[in-house]
Amino acid sequence: DLLQWPQISKCRSPEMETFSCYWTAGNFYNLTAPRIIQLLYKKSNEEDWKECPDYITSGQNSCYFNASYTSVWTPYCVQLASKNELYDKKCFSVDEIVLPDPPVHLNWTLLNTSQTGIHGDIQVRWDPPPTADVRKGWITLEYELQYKEVNETKWKELKPRLSTMVPLYSLKTARDYEIRIRSRQRTSEKFGEFSEILYVSFSQIGIGCDHCTEEVEFPWFLVVVFGVCGLAVTVISIMLSKQPRLKMLIFPPVPVPKIKGIDPDLLKKGKLDEVNSILACHDNYKTQLYNDDLWVEFIELDIEDPDEKNRASDTDRLLSEDHLKSHGCLGVKDDDSGRASCCEPDIPETDFSASDTCDATSDSDQFKKATEKEEDLLCLDRQDDESLPSLANTDPQRQHRNTQAENSHPWAPFADSVESPRPSVHTQISNQNSLTSTDFYAQVSDITPAGRVVLSPGQKSKLGRAQREGCTEQNFTMDNAYFCEADVKKCIAVTSHEENEPHVQEQSYSEDGYFTTESLTTTVANFGASTAEPPSSEMPVADYTSIHIVHSPQGLVLNATALPVPDKEFNVSCGYVSTDQLNKIMP
């Protein structure tokens, strides 16, 4: 056995009025001659060590300090010694060693029972330990109650509270319970001893439920099985349900950005020209496409800064010879992007397009001629034919056009028809340099009698401006591939040869961006007038024009595929002129 010295095991004050210290004698005492162990104490403000005043009251190996010896907030030191030998020493103050006695007089009363009689609520009451002077507020106690069923091993605890009563809810009346309580000083952490155990037995007061011995356990298994079955049945019934609304409600379709008729992969690959051609085919596209922002973002137009020359917009790429290779022709490829259904597949390879993926048509030659002849955007708002020649013959324009003949038109004009009866149309606009910064959208520069619309790199036509001033004055921006009917009405052609840079203006985007059927109609009407062909007022211009020929770089020849269309079918909003409509328009 190890030699154990006497040690002070603990010092404790139950009520902050007295305290006791306890020690263990150790086996040292047994081995050698019996020695007398003393406990000496000293207050901090005293010099001498004094001996314990009472060795008896607290039991063996203890020292009891009564109220007269106790000063609560005074530091004490006690030491265990015998004669001259010091065994142990401890310093503390009484407020730190408070461990209250257990509560007394535990009892319980029934509050109520459940309807089935299986469960019941009780209220447990007790009294504070008699030694603790709670009434005068000298010590404030907290109580912690623990309870368990008789045959359980683990006690359930309630959180400490100041009151001396606590309800216990939902106890099983068929079982017996044990309750015990302990207390501590409110600001301490250590609890005192537990009280005596209180036994709770419902049968004693006659409400025990003898036949409820079977515990109704929650039928988890059944719940799970039925729940799963029910859910499955519900889901299946919804899925099979013919009611689309219900189905929609429960299983909403995952929204996927879809552009009808467009293969989203094309968008990813950046084949914007193809996308555009597809878009041109679909009548219902105009409203969507005329969401300028969408379109802008989509096509990566830099509308904010038209003056940047370094932008290589898609239109640039389209228009410029150099850059168009990547985009190839605007024609339809033979992939399943939905265009084949409506677009004419025979879009030829254009001059500016170096790709071989498009089919060439014989029209390209015509178009080349047309471009060479500097057929530009026709100002469709002309009042008479003279304006045309005047416009067309403007020298700077002509020169401009000449030099730019090859480059200025993204879209080939309607070479044949335009040429023959009428004066040359204005070249559309910019030189190639400007074309590089032109945007994707083109303006209808001309409409051939055959019903083909000549598109040129967009020049924005300011609504309401050009009518009086004529087309020359209008400033078209190159940002708009397609012009609104409104614009076309006014004056499409323009010479913005002064403008080397297209003005891309966002706000007018919606106005100028698209070539509406209405404008086309008017244009065609004007055109018709100029060509002495009475335009029917109902020249229905299709919303979208299909690209018939891509004549680099002057422009595209668009075929209006559907003609005639009554006026009322025209949409006021900007739209693409389909070839049908154009054909209808064209006399």
Place this chain on the structure above:
Amino acid sequence: MSTKGASLKGLLLVVLLVSHMLLTKEGVTSLPICPNGSVNCQLSLEELFDRAVKLSHYIHFLSSEMFNEFDERYAQGRGFIAKAVNSCHTASLTTPEDKEQAQQIHHEDLLNLILGVLRSWNDPLVHLASEVQRIKEAPETILWKAVEIEEQNKRLLEGMEKIVGRVHSGEAGNDIYTPWDGLPSLQLADEDSRLFAFYNLLHCLRRDSHKIDNYLKVLKCRLIHDNNC
């Protein structure tokens, strides 16, 4: 982030404490005590005492925790405990040391004593809050608690002065106050000595806050509940 953490903890602590206080409201009725002739009895004395007791309990709780944390962090292995039989600077104030004395002292005197102790701690708490920040790698919680204790002590002082104003029937007693001269010890160059000074100060703070808490509870039970808490 540290201040955020501290303030979050502080907020949580305050919320917990307030909710604890609200949940543990003692349901003992009392007669409101207003001095005769007092026109403005907005808050009853019971209410004032309730608040004072809550504050004092909170301050003692914070002091306890702060001391325990400091003890854990810095005092282990330095033998501070053995030397902890130090007197606090408030020892010169003769406060009741046991229940008998507390029962016998007049409540006005006891209130004055409480005020004296609180005032005596004003200065040390301010310096504690500032000097504890200079302890090497002081934990956030200690820093925050020091500041909080200082604030709450001021509030308790205000509350006590209100109570004294209500309860005092005659002349105001002497201004009891003990100056504190322990600032140099908190700024010692030697880290051991400095930490020991902090240890003592925190120990004294815990003790005195317990004293104040106890005295206030005794007074509350005596004046408000007529010794029948």
